[in-house]
Amino acid sequence: MIDDEKFRRAFLEEARDVVVELEAALLALNDSPEDGDLVGRAFRALHTLKGSGAMFGFDELAAFSHNLENAFDEVRNHRLAVTSALINLSLSALDHIKAMLEEAVGRGVANAAAGAELLEQLRQLTGKPESEAEKSTPAVAHEGALADSGGAGADWQIHFTPGPDLMRTGADPFLLLRELRQLGNLKVSANLSAIPPIGELDPERCYVGWEMVLTTSAGREAIADVFIFVADSCELTIAPSGETADGIAAAEKGSESATEKRREKSAELATAAVAGFPASAAAAPESKPWGRRSYDTPDNASSIRVPAAKLDQFVNLVGELVTVQARLGELAARREDADVAAVAEEIERLTSALRESSINIRMLPIRGTFERFRRLVHDLARDLHKEVELAIEGADTELDKSVIDVLNDPLMHLIRNSMDHGIEAPEARLAAGKRASATIRLSARHSGANVLIGISDDGGGIDAEAVRERAIEKGLVAADAQLTESQIFSLILAPGFSTARQITDVSGRGVGMDVVRRTVEGLRGTIEIQSQPDAGTTVMLRLPLTLAIIDGLLVRVEKAYFVLPLATTLECIELTREDIERANGKHVANVRGQIIPYIRLREYFRMARERPEREQIMVAETEEGRFGFVVDEVLGDHQTVIKNLGRFYRHVDLVSGATILGNGTVALILDPQRLVREAIRSLARGAAGDAHSPPRGRGAAV
Amino acid sequence: MPFTLEQSAGLCEIRASGAINIASAADWKKCLLDALAGGAEIRLRLEMASELDITALQLLWAAEREARALGTRFTVVSPIPEEIAITVKDAGFEKFPIPLNTKAQ
Numbered sequence: 001m002i003d004d005e006k007f008r009r010a011f012l013e014e015a016r017d018v019v020v021e022l023e024a025a026l027l028a029l030n031d032s033p034e035d036g037d038l039v040g041r042a043f044r045a046l047h048t049l050k051g052s053g054a055m056f057g058f059d060e061l062a063a064f065s066h067n068l069e070n071a072f073d074e075v076r077n078h079r080l081a082v083t084s085a086l087i088n089l090s091l092s093a094l095d096h097i098k099a100m101l102e103e104a105v106g107r108g109v110a111n112a113a114a115g116a117e118l119l120e121q122l123r124q125l126t127g128k129p130e131s132e133a134e135k136s137t138p139a140v141a142h143e144g145a146l147a148d149s150g151g152a153g154a155d156w157q158i159h160f161t162p163g164p165d166l167m168r169t170g171a172d173p174f175l176l177l178r179e180l181r182q183l184g185n186l187k188v189s190a191n192l193s194a195i196p197p198i199g200e201l202d203p204e205r206c207y208v209g210w211e212m213v214l215t216t217s218a219g220r221e222a223i224a225d226v227f228i229f230v231a232d233s234c235e236l237t238i239a240p241s242g243e244t245a246d247g248i249a250a251a252e253k254g255s256e257s258a259t260e261k262r263r264e265k266s267a268e269l270a271t272a273a274v275a276g277f278p279a280s281a282a283a284a285p286e287s288k289p290w291g292r293r294s295y296d297t298p299d300n301a302s303s304i305r306v307p308a309a310k311l312d313q314f315v316n317l318v319g320e321l322v323t324v325q326a327r328l329g330e331l332a333a334r335r336e337d338a339d340v341a342a343v344a345e346e347i348e349r350l351t352s353a354l355r356e357s358s359i360n361i362r363m364l365p366i367r368g369t370f371e372r373f374r375r376l377v378h379d380l381a382r383d384l385h386k387e388v389e390l391a392i393e394g395a396d397t398e399l400d401k402s403v404i405d406v407l408n409d410p411l412m413h414l415i416r417n418s419m420d421h422g423i424e425a426p427e428a429r430l431a432a433g434k435r436a437s438a439t440i441r442l443s444a445r446h447s448g449a450n451v452l453i454g455i456s457d458d459g460g461g462i463d464a465e466a467v468r469e470r471a472i473e474k475g476l477v478a479a480d481a482q483l484t485e486s487q488i489f490s491l492i493l494a495p496g497f498s499t500a501r502q503i504t505d506v507s508g509r510g511v512g513m514d515v516v517r518r519t520v521e522g523l524r525g526t527i528e529i530q531s532q533p534d535a536g537t538t539v540m541l542r543l544p545l546t547l548a549i550i551d552g553l554l555v556r557v558e559k560a561y562f563v564l565p566l567a568t569t570l571e572c573i574e575l576t577r578e579d580i581e582r583a584n585g586k587h588v589a590n591v592r593g594q595i596i597p598y599i600r601l602r603e604y605f606r607m608a609r610e611r612p613e614r615e616q617i618m619v620a621e622t623e624e625g626r627f628g629f630v631v632d633e634v635l636g637d638h639q640t641v642i643k644n645l646g647r648f649y650r651h652v653d654l655v656s657g658a659t660i661l662g663n664g665t666v667a668l669i670l671d672p673q674r675l676v677r678e679a680i681r682s683l684a685r686g687a688a689g690d691a692h693s694p695p696r697g698r699g700a701a702v
Numbered sequence: 703m704p705f706t707l708e709q710s711a712g713l714c715e716i717r718a719s720g721a722i723n724i725a726s727a728a729d730w731k732k733c734l735l736d737a738l739a740g741g742a743e744i745r746l747r748l749e750m751a752s753e754l755d756i757t758a759l760q761l762l763w764a765a766e767r768e769a770r771a772l773g774t775r776f777t778v779v780s781p782i783p784e785e786i787a788i789t790v791k792d793a794g795f796e797k798f799p800i801p802l803n804t805k806a807q
Contacts, residue, residue, distance in 0.1 A: 167724045173756055174793060181792070188794030198734060198764035203727035207760055210794055 007170035008104075011056040013305060015101055019094065020368060021045050026090050027374040031389075033082035042090070043072040047228050049097065055175060055229075061100045067119050068093050071126050076221075080126055088382075089125060091375065093118050153184060153217030155241035161191075161209035163233030168204055171230050177210070179226045184216030213241060308401060311362055318351075318358040319641035325351040326662030355641070359546050364404055366444045366453070367395035372408070373415055377440060380419045387426050387437040388419060397444035399451045400546035403523055407453070407543075410516040414455040414539050415440060417513065422459030422537050432534060434458070450525075450567065451545055456538035462531040464488045471497065489529035490623075493517040523547065524565070524656055526623055526673065547642065550669060553618060554638035554661075555631040557601045558608055561667035563638055563659060564629060568620040568672050572634045575615040589617055589628055598628030599679050601670075620672045627676045642669060654678060704751070707733050707740075714741040719750035722758040730758055734765040743775040748782050754789060763795070 022045035029038040046069035053062035068090060074080035096118055099110035158180070162173050180186050191209040195201065214223065223238050325347055332344035370392045381388040418440055423429075426436035443454040464485055471477045471491040483491075491497060495514040520527050525543035544550075544567070552563035553572075571591075575598075579589060589596050598617055602608070617628040640659040656669045704720040714737040722730055737744045746762075748754075754762070769776035 167755075167757055174789060177792060177794075188792065190794035192760070192763060192795070195760050195764050195767075198731065198738070198761065198768050201731065201761060201764050203731040203757055203761060204724050206756055208756055208793075212794075 008056050008058075010170070010305070011052050011058070012101060012104055014052065015049060015061075018045050018048050019098055019101070020371060022049075023091070023094055023375050024371050026087055026094065027378055029082055030084065030087045030378065036076075039072060039075050039082070043069060043076055044225070044228060046072060047225055051179075051229055055172065056170060058100070058104060061097065061104075064093070064100065064115055064119070065097060067122055071122055074126055086125060089118065089121055091378070093122065153215055156214045156216065156220070156223060157237075157239050157241050158212040158214055158223065159209070159235070159237040160212065160227070161235040162206045162230065163235075164202075164205045164207075166206045166230060166233055169230075169233070173206065173208070173210070176226055176230065177212075180212065180214055180223070183218045183223065183226070184214055186215075187213045209235070311401070315358045315362060318355050319643075322351055322355055322641050323660045323662075326660075327664065328662075330662035355549065359400070359549060362401045362546070363398040364401050365396045365398050366404060366407075366451075367392075369404055369407055369411065370395050370442050370444070373411065373442065376412060376415060377419065380416065384419060385425065386419065386423055388423060389437055389439050391439055391441045393441065393443040394445045397446060397451060399444075399543065402547050403451075403543055403545075406519055406523060410519045410541070411442070411453070411455065413513065413516050415442075418455065418457040418459065418537065422457045422461070424460050428460075432460075446545070447542070450542050453541040453543060454538055455541075456536060458536040461533045461535055462489060462492070462529070462537055463533070464531075467491055486529070489531060490527075492529065493527060521674070524671065528623075549639060549641050550656075550659075552638050552640060552669065554635040554667065555601075555616075555618065555629075556633045556635055557605070557631050560605075560607065561635075561661060561665055562601065562631070563640060563667050563669045564618055564620065564672060565669075566637065568622065570619045570621055570626065572616055572618050575617045575630055577613065591619065591628075594626070596626050596628045598630050599675060600630040602630070602632070604675070604679070622673050622676045624676050624680060627672065629670075629672065629675070638667075640667075640669070705730065705733055707736055709737075709740045712741040713743050713745065715745045715747065717747045717750065719752075721753035721755075722751060723753060723755040724757045727757040727761065731761050734761055738765060738768055738772065738774065741774070744769060744777070746776075746778045748778060748786060751783060751786060754786050756793065759790065759793065759795065 022042055025038050025041035025045060029035065029042060032038060046065050049065040050062045050069050053059070053065060071080065071086070071090070075082055075086075080086070096110060096115045099108060100115075102108045103110045160173075160176070162171075166173065177186070177188060189211045191211060192207075194209065195207045201207070216223070220238055224236075227234065227236055325344075328344050329348055332340045335341075374390050377388050377390040380386075423438040423440070424432065424434075429438065430436050439458050441454065441456045443452075443456075445452050467488050468477070468483065468491075471488070471494070472479050472481075474494075474497060476491055476494050476497065477483065493513050493516065497513065517527060520541055520543070523543050524547070525541055528540045528542070529537065530540070531537040550563065551566040553566055553569055555562050555564060573589070573591060575589060583589065587598050587600065589598055596617075596619055600611075600615075602611055612632055615630050615632060616634045617630050618634060619626055619628050638659075642657040643659060645655060645658055654671060654674050656671045659667050659669060661667055704722055704726055705716055705718040708715045708717075716733060716737055744765075766776045768774075
């Protein structure tokens with residue numbers, strides 16, 4: 001049984017992708033107004049929104065898209081030029097389409113008056129009134145192709161056999177026939193020969209094909225556009241009358257070059273059949289003059305769309321399985337039973353593979369997030385009267401969907417900041433010997449278990465002295481504080497910090513960068529800022545590939561277990577009483593001549609004072625340099641699925657989460673970066689005479 | 703379901719109402735099969751129907767072909783709603799055996 005609501009949801013999902021595609025095409029068109037391919041991309045996206053929208057009952061959306069589609073048909077037919085006015089108006093119209101889509105899922109209300117105003121502006125721009133037919137029947141009206149047909153034109157022979165699953169996708173061949181009729185005079189003959197006996201008939205499958213002759217002044221592309229959203233699942237040929245494959249064969253019989261000509265003609269027909277469709281479809285085999293049969297192959301769906309919630313549930317279940325598997329492993333080890341051990345090992349191997357697979361499923365390329373910022377850069381450049389290009393590198397780099405989901409805001413703040421404060425006005429750039437047009441570069445690449453996301457600009461750079469003065473003014477640092485350049489730049493991330501003297505709509509409230517810091521740290525990531533005067537600034541975000549699992553080292557202090565992330569761990573060394581005595585009681589260790597400060601977790605968490613004869617130090621790389629974490633025992637590698645601590649512990653920021661060990665014990669996952677930062681703060685407070693009242697019950701221990 | 707089947711003395715009468723489309727195609731098929739198994743004559747009343755999509759039409763076409771093979775009389779009782787007559791005609795079902803008469807007989 002077919003569920004209409006399911007198709008409506010599927011359309012809304014697909015429409016979001018189409019909107020992204022449309023926005024990308026419009027923005028690219030802004031840079032290359034003469035590019036016919038880009039015009040085609042924009043037109044097809046609008047055509048899809050119109051056609052699919054009408055098919056699934058989104059009539060207002062379809063009608064609105066149709067008007068915009070008409071404008072791009074004018075562009076396609078060289079009757080209207082691509083101007084910045086058209087692009088800006090189209091982008092505003094796109095925003096209205098987005099609002100309509102949001103409204104459809106119950107998020108907000110699209111402003112109908114604003115939509116009408118946009119259509120009026122479009123009418124003034126194109127000089128074409130919105131026709132009544134277009135208003136009332138968006139699904140079947142067609143893009144201006146009939147405008148000057150006058151009922152005359154050429155005959156086109158159209159062969160159309162829907163794929164077997166056409167109806168199941170919510171498409172309706174009758175609507176396509178109706179749409180064809182809008183182009184001219186259509187004669188239709190249904191081919192019913194494939195309908196099986198009723199007992200064998202799959203009731204939801206389409207068995208009927210159509211042979212048609214269309215008399216129209218519209219071109220092949222306009223005819224092909226009618227089939228644009230069923231292109232991947234149908235057999236379709238569009239040929240000028242008298243040029244069918246059979247006709248070609250008959251006409252050329254006996255000719256010396258018949259074979260060659262037929263091949264050429266077949267190729268031409270095949271190309272004609274797929275005009276306006278994805279390039280991959282153009283390679284129709286010679287043996288199939290009727291063109292594309294993508295459904296001939298059993299698996300024509302290379303990807304499927306799955307609700308994110310289902311994936312999260314799947315990953316959670318795999319996480320539970322990993323925990324149970326660990327318990328089984330422990331049990332098997334205690335039993336000393338070879339058979340049980342063999343099964344446990346096999347389950348461990350399979351669980352590990354399943355965990356890898358489940359994490360991989362959630363990996364997405366960051367392209368979609370990056371591409372969205374083209375619009376932001378375009379709009380901000382216009383508002384700020386600056387010239388800015390957005391360059392994107394490594395857009396295919398994949399990372400966990402849950403990481404991508406929260407990256408949007410920090411990236412937006414960083415780009416806004418860069419556009420507002422970093423990049424100079426064109427005149428200033430020219431005066432500085434730079435190109436008038438600035439570049440913001442968004443990049444992504446893998447680095448071990450992390451992804452590096454870079455946001456760089458070629459603007460004026462950060463004035464380190466101004467930052468320092470502002471930080472002193474705000475009381476963030478002491479006036480005589482000796483700070484490295486890196487530490488000065490990090491002050492930008494402090495809450496309430498801003499060097500902007502004037503608050504603008506774009507940035508300058510000192511909120512954005514703090515949001516960036518908190519979000520990135522929430523992702524267990526770090527931020528590094530580099531800047532050169534007059535050369536620009538680079539903000540590098542280092543983020544874990546996934547938030548769901550962590551490669552860690554399992555350690556023990558007394559009877560408590562902790563996991564420290566392996567990614568930041570450099571080495572483990574032993575700490576003896578002699579080492580401690582040599583350091584005169586200071587919390588530092590000499591590691592091959594290098595003095596490493598350390599935090600003793602036993603003291604930090606105020607556990608029993610009696611420490612063992614030998615302890616172990618895990619040396620980790622942090623933003624503050626190398627630090628050691630002293631524990632009773634390092635138990636070994638531990639790849640684990642992270643469990644949130646729940647809302648009662650949401651303010652405990654030293655702990656990233658928890659995991660359940662094989663024996664059922666809970667181990668806390670520590671964040672070394674925050675441990676070190678908190679320890680340094682605590683030490684600073686101690687130096688200021690507050691050493692005996694450490695914050696939140698923890699001891700200053702460095 | 704947008705259709706009912708009544709059988710009496712070898713006559714099967716199907717009354718369709720509303721939209722018969724892919725959402726009800728499986729039930730539509732069962733109804734037609736039951737009618738084919740049920741009697742020597744099948745009458746289809748479409749006056750209350752508002753839509754026949756391609757899945758409904760091809761089932762109807764297959765049922766009529768089956769009826770002919772079985773020697774069962776299959777008739778569509780006029781009137782047929784104009785929209786349905788137009789749909790059938792526009793869909794190019796030239797040889798479709800339904801009399802496309804939209805006036806009551």
